[in-house]
Amino acid sequence: MFNSEQRFLxxxxxxxxxxxxxxxxLHGYAVEKTNATFLQITLRLNSEEKLHQLQQIDAITAVSLAPMQSSIYK
Structure with a gap:
């Protein structure tokens, strides 16, 4: 599943x-940003094992791939 680091929401x-x-x-995750208004945390993962470990955190209600960021700057 993982060929490189991916962003998750x-x-x-x-x-x-x-x-x-x-x-x-505590478990070594690299948090990229948080959005308390929408109850979201964006982080980067590079292994399926780390993705499965997120299931151990009761307060997390959903995990999905984060939308791609545009590389176009105005």
């Missing part, structure tokens, strides 16, 4: 951002 339960970030840091 995590959705988490309201009020659990600090707990989720602590767990991600």
């Amino acid at each position: 995590l959705h988490y339960r309201a009020g659990s951002l600090a707990n989720v970030l602590e767990r991600l840091k």
Whole structure:
């Protein structure tokens, strides 16, 4: 599944951002950015094992591939 590092979008339960970030840091995940308004965290993964480990964090409600960022600058 993984040929290179991929960006994923995590959705988490309201009020659990600090707990989720602590767990991600503890397990060595590299968080790219957070969006508390939409209850989202963007991170990069390079292995299927790391993707499966996210299932152990109860406050995470969904995981999906993050949309591609445009490389065009205005």
